[in-house]
Amino acid sequence: MPAIRRTFHLLRSSTFRLAAVYLVVFALSVGAVLGYVYWQTLKLLDEQAEATIAEQVQGIAEQYALNGVPGVLAVIQRRSRLDTGGLYLLTTPVGKRMAGNLKALPAMALTRPGWIRFVFGVETPGGLRKHSARAYYTRLKGGYHLIIGRDVQQLHQFGKIIRNTLFWALGLTALLGVGGGLLLSRNFLRRIEAITATVRSIRGGKLTRRVPVDGSGDELDRLSAALNDMLDQIERLMKGMREVSSNIAHDLRTPLNRLRAQAEDAMRSGDPQEHREALASTIARADELLKTFNALLFIARAESGQAAQGFGEVDAAAVAREISELYQPIIEDEGGRFVLHVPDEAIIQADRQLIAQAFVNLLDNAMKYGVREGEKPDIEIAVEKTGGKVRLIVADRGPGIPQNQSEHVKDRFVRLDKSRSKPGSGLGLSLVSSIARLHDGELTLEDNRPGLRAVLTLKAKGA
Amino acid sequence: MHLLIIEDDKEAAGYLVKGLNEAGHVADHAADGEEGLAMAREGDYDVLIVDRMLPGRDGLSIVRALREEGDNTPALFLSALGDVEDKVEGLRAGGDDYLAKPYAFSELLARVEGLGRRKTAEPVRTRLKVGDMEMDLLKRKVTRAGREILLQPREFKLLEYLMRNAGNVVTRTMLLENVWDYHFDPQTNVIDVHISRLRGKIDKDFDSPMLHTVRGAGYMLRA
Numbered sequence: 001m002p003a004i005r006r007t008f009h010l011l012r013s014s015t016f017r018l019a020a021v022y023l024v025v026f027a028l029s030v031g032a033v034l035g036y037v038y039w040q041t042l043k044l045l046d047e048q049a050e051a052t053i054a055e056q057v058q059g060i061a062e063q064y065a066l067n068g069v070p071g072v073l074a075v076i077q078r079r080s081r082l083d084t085g086g087l088y089l090l091t092t093p094v095g096k097r098m099a100g101n102l103k104a105l106p107a108m109a110l111t112r113p114g115w116i117r118f119v120f121g122v123e124t125p126g127g128l129r130k131h132s133a134r135a136y137y138t139r140l141k142g143g144y145h146l147i148i149g150r151d152v153q154q155l156h157q158f159g160k161i162i163r164n165t166l167f168w169a170l171g172l173t174a175l176l177g178v179g180g181g182l183l184l185s186r187n188f189l190r191r192i193e194a195i196t197a198t199v200r201s202i203r204g205g206k207l208t209r210r211v212p213v214d215g216s217g218d219e220l221d222r223l224s225a226a227l228n229d230m231l232d233q234i235e236r237l238m239k240g241m242r243e244v245s246s247n248i249a250h251d252l253r254t255p256l257n258r259l260r261a262q263a264e265d266a267m268r269s270g271d272p273q274e275h276r277e278a279l280a281s282t283i284a285r286a287d288e289l290l291k292t293f294n295a296l297l298f299i300a301r302a303e304s305g306q307a308a309q310g311f312g313e314v315d316a317a318a319v320a321r322e323i324s325e326l327y328q329p330i331i332e333d334e335g336g337r338f339v340l341h342v343p344d345e346a347i348i349q350a351d352r353q354l355i356a357q358a359f360v361n362l363l364d365n366a367m368k369y370g371v372r373e374g375e376k377p378d379i380e381i382a383v384e385k386t387g388g389k390v391r392l393i394v395a396d397r398g399p400g401i402p403q404n405q406s407e408h409v410k411d412r413f414v415r416l417d418k419s420r421s422k423p424g425s426g427l428g429l430s431l432v433s434s435i436a437r438l439h440d441g442e443l444t445l446e447d448n449r450p451g452l453r454a455v456l457t458l459k460a461k462g463a
Numbered sequence: 464m465h466l467l468i469i470e471d472d473k474e475a476a477g478y479l480v481k482g483l484n485e486a487g488h489v490a491d492h493a494a495d496g497e498e499g500l501a502m503a504r505e506g507d508y509d510v511l512i513v514d515r516m517l518p519g520r521d522g523l524s525i526v527r528a529l530r531e532e533g534d535n536t537p538a539l540f541l542s543a544l545g546d547v548e549d550k551v552e553g554l555r556a557g558g559d560d561y562l563a564k565p566y567a568f569s570e571l572l573a574r575v576e577g578l579g580r581r582k583t584a585e586p587v588r589t590r591l592k593v594g595d596m597e598m599d600l601l602k603r604k605v606t607r608a609g610r611e612i613l614l615q616p617r618e619f620k621l622l623e624y625l626m627r628n629a630g631n632v633v634t635r636t637m638l639l640e641n642v643w644d645y646h647f648d649p650q651t652n653v654i655d656v657h658i659s660r661l662r663g664k665i666d667k668d669f670d671s672p673m674l675h676t677v678r679g680a681g682y683m684l685r686a
Contacts, residue, residue: 280679283567286565287565287567290565291648322643325617326643326645326653326657327651327653329653329656329657329660330651330653330656333656353645353646353647356645356647357645357647360645360647360649360650361650363651364649364650364651367651368650428650
């Protein structure tokens with residue numbers, strides 16, 4: 001049973017189907033070519049026989065014109081004795097043989113002169129044999145029947161040989177085709193089955209499995225390699241997703257838990273003033289949570305590219321000036337130093353709100369984390385135009401970020417230990433990073449010696 | 464004011480009606496789009512508060528339909544979709560203001576009252592006057608009790624917005640949107656610093672302060 005099933009499986013494979021279609025086409029063309037040859041050859045031989053017969057008919061007709069029936073009789077008698085393959089018969093009106101090497105008239109209705117085919121018996125050492133004949137029939141004056149023809153058995157035989165060859169050729173083609181197709185499919189199928197088996201086991205949960213690559217570099221091998229690349233990418237993404245969801249779980253659970261604890265605590269207390277304060281703080285905490293949610297949603301939308309609708313020409317230098325004007329007072333009020341370096345104009349293709357938001361996030365970060373204990377903020381905002389790029393820079397003189405962490409902090413919810421004590425969602429830099437990606441740009445965190453230098457590199461308009 | 468709330472979340476609508484009643488307004492409630500549109504057509508409302516996602520007919524198409532019929536009752540959109548693009552879409556459909564859920568009730572109240580005032584057609588004015596403070600919009604000059612006060616361009620804009628909304632609460636978000644044109648919330652309370660600087664210029668040397676902080680809501684300018 002398994003063998004049958006395997007064969008059946010082979011027959012259903014696409015390679016085999018392809019081989020079968022090819023085979024049919026090939027067999028049809030072979031058949032057509034051989035058939036044409038067969039038909040042409042037979043036609044030619046037939047024509048030759050007819051020509052020979054026609055010549056003799058001509059000769060006998062001349063005799064008949066000169067000497068009448070007796071002349072014909074003499075010619076027939078003479079010719080019948082020669083063994084040239086010619087067939088002759090002259091009979092009386094009632095069909096009695098007068099001369100010729102044929103025994104009797106063929107068993108068919110002979111009404112008017114013309115070409116006929118018939119079968120006649122030939123005495124051979126092995127007994128009586130039937131041969132085919134091609135002949136011209138005519139009726140002489142007085143009702144005498146005259147047949148002049150040739151034994152075309154050899155011609156017939158020849159046709160049979162060609163026919164047989166044709167069938168054998170077709171049969172062999174079919175056999176070889178089917179066999180070759182099966183062989184080809186089996187090899188192909190074995191490799192496809194290997195891929196299918198791998199995919200099944202990955203679906204079954206063994207995510208580290210990979211499709212075998214045999215190094216031949218053929219299309220199947222390239223497909224396998226591409227599948228493996230895709231699987232690697234999926235694994236990376238899934239790992240990322242798992243990290244994010246466990247981070248979300250942690251970072252949302254913590255504030256939710258605090259919120260709940262506070263509400264419970266207030267409920268136990270009987271003091272209305274305390275109730276009021278607890279409620280106000282609950283609202284504030286809920287707002288914080290919602291901000292985190294919104295930031296997450298925004299990042300998700302930015303990463304799916306949905307937010308790129310409001311793009312237009314934006315002067316990054318002007319945005320930097322506006323943002324500076326918004327933030328300068330608060331930094332100065334804290335006794336800090338604030339510097340702005342911008343060119344007259346730096347046009348980029350962007351969403352003004354998002355660029356402003358990126359600046360604001362970086363500035364919030366600089367004010368929150370970019371100040372050493374006991375020191376005043378020292379913040380620089382700059383816009384630089386170089387070689388088709390526009391760089392938006394927010395730099396501080398704080399503790400900075402260790403170089404080996406500068407990629408990691410852009411991930412969602414990542415908060416370095418030093419900043420854990422301060423409020424924040426851990427989404428600020430992820431948000432800026434996703435704004436950068438949405439603008440086909442990049443956020444890099446450099447060492448400001450000392451401090452952090454956040455650089456948002458975007459394409460200049462027309463670059 | 465007479466208000467219509469079109470909102471399918473009955474609980475949220477209940478809080479809104481209660482809050483608006485307490486603030487001295489009369490609020491009707493429609494729970495789906497078709498009912499809301501019918502009520503807006505029949506009733507004489509000062510402001511419509513319209514949720515964007517509704518069963519039957521969405522908020523955008525309600526306001527669009529009203530505008531096509533020549534009904535220009537101010538409309539405030541409420542939506543769980545908080546992005547800038549969604550706001551722009553809402554305003555394009557004929558909405559006059561947009562508030563993302565969740566919102567603080569004080570924010571909603573300030574905006575609804577702002578819209579209600581706008582309906583009582585404000586003539587084009589070149590001078591604003593609140594108490595003893597005067598603003599000349601053409602000469603860009605501000606005086607209080609006859610003394611000129613020198614302001615930065617942005618401070619001028621900030622004061623202008625406060626004067627136009629004198630006697631009413633304006634929230635920090637409203638200021639950020641209308642004076643700076645930013646439609647997102649910074650973590651740092653940057654607005655407070657600007658207000659305190661403005662206060663230093665318009666209130667410091669005078670007996671009675673005009674720029675008041677409304678706790679938990681925003682600011683108010685009054686004589």
